[in-house]
Amino acid sequence: MATKLNSAANEEIFEEKLTKAVIRLNGNVLGIVLGIVAGLVIFAATNFLVIKGGETVGPHLALLGNFFIGYSVTFLGSIVGFFYGLLMGYIVGFLIGWIYNSVVYLKTHFKR
Numbered sequence: 001m002a003t004k005l006n007s008a009a010n011e012e013i014f015e016e017k018l019t020k021a022v023i024r025l026n027g028n029v030l031g032i033v034l035g036i037v038a039g040l041v042i043f044a045a046t047n048f049l050v051i052k053g054g055e056t057v058g059p060h061l062a063l064l065g066n067f068f069i070g071y072s073v074t075f076l077g078s079i080v081g082f083f084y085g086l087l088m089g090y091i092v093g094f095l096i097g098w099i100y101n102s103v104v105y106l107k108t109h110f111k112r
Helices: 002-022 029-050 061-066 075-109
Strands: none
Touching: 029 061, 029 075, 061 075
C-alpha cells in the first residue's frame, strides 16, 4: 500500500516537473521566427506587385507607408518593409511568449 502511494506521489512530481519544463515558450525564438516570416511576407508581396507592374502598383499595400515610415511599393521599399516586418513580428512573438509563460506560471504555481 505504501509503495502505491509513494509511486503515485513520484508520478505526480514527475508530471509537474515535465509540465513546467515542456509547456514554456521561448519568447525570443518565437519573436525571431514570427519576425522573419512577417518580414519575408512583406518583402515578397511588395516585390510581386513591383514585378507585376501596372497602372497603379499596390494601392492597398502602399497603405503600410502610413505606419512604416519610409515604406513604399518599390524594391527599396520592400527592404524597408522587411525590416519593419522583422521588428513588428519580433515584438508580437515576444509578447505572445511572455503572456503565455505568465499564464502557465500562474496556472502551475497557484493551483486550487
